[in-house]
Amino acid sequence: MSDRYGVCEQGNFTRTFNFAVNRPSSLMISVSCPVSPSTVEIVDGCPDSAEKWREAAKRKNCASYANQCDEPDRFVYHCVINEYANKTLEVCAYRKIIVLGHCTEYNLDVNRIQQNFRTNCSNFRQNPCPNWYHSQEAYKYEGCYELTKQMKKELTTDHAQVTLSNSGSVSTYSTNVSVKMNSTGSTATDIPNRGFLVVVVLIIVILVAVMIAAGIIIRHRVKKKAADEGKSSEIRSSLHNEKIDIEIAAKEKVEATLLNSDGIH
Template identity: 40%
Template sequence: MSSIAAIYCPASINTVVNVRRCPRTSFEWKNASIYKNCTSEIRSCVRQTDFVYHCVINTYLNATVEVCASSTNILGNTCAEFNMEGARIQGHVDTVCTSCPFRYPSTDAYKFQSCYNLIKRVQLPTTAEKILSTLPSLQNTTLPSLQNTTLPSLQNTTFTMSPV
């Protein structure tokens, strides 16, 4: 199951920022909320007081994100996620959260740290690794030998220079 009353709000997408970790306590959550300052964001889909700070997993389970979005109830012992396509906070249908209650407000996500532990951070390749991965493999490739190869002689060759 996922959440009830999740509001589609494209303005949320502009507030998404990947973060290394989410707050672990209500004190950290409040400080992060003040810093993010969601009530100052321009939005037309929800009332100013309903556009609030969240720090949740993403749909792909490869990042934690801070986002300003409408709060909603998460149902079914699932972790709260931000869905970019739906532009909303909702329950992540592929997660099972044994520490989560059946129903909780999305702004309480920090209380369920086991959800953040589901993240499989992907190490992005360096530019050099990206370039090398596009080249054909040279493994087990033999190059022709240049041993016993004679090059044409440049002796008695005339070079001319033309004006530029």
């Protein structure tokens, strides 16, 4: 069994590929190491320079876990955002090339370093992400870490869509990030933020209250009208009866007068 090597030149860099002859299994590239989840640690912030990154890597000592991986040389220190861009994590994991101008994330569900498709760091004013970069160079794009500070303020429910726009003096990064999440970690449909929901709920409550009040008033007026009509009917009947009584009394008085007149003659 022998190995063959191929060289691919693209742009300003060259990559060498090792193709094993008669060893198909060697073509399989591991995407993760099973020990990575046990190394995850939530941290307040990540190194923002190569020197600080090396110091943190020395402290994390990922090499002590590397013997549990299929490709120990790729198993290195990372400090990146999580899949929701609301936490920063230190983790030992396989390094990877991040493409298309996204921040680097560690996704615990799939146990690997990858690009965070919910973010776009290519539009940062300072140190925008290039089309591709190595995941262990995530410290160069500090704006990705800044996103987590904004997200901690914005994400208040398990289901949310958050659009971040950071153009103030707090940082020198200009970002437009859309984050979708639900409690299972999958992409959810767009829903308003909590402030908008509160306004909608208040409007609905007010409308319902107005409708109930209007119903009560209408019912009261209908009852009052019916009562007034009944009372008017009673009055008309009473007046009619009194009129009849008066007519009868007048008739009887006339008849009595006539009788008296006949008796006088």
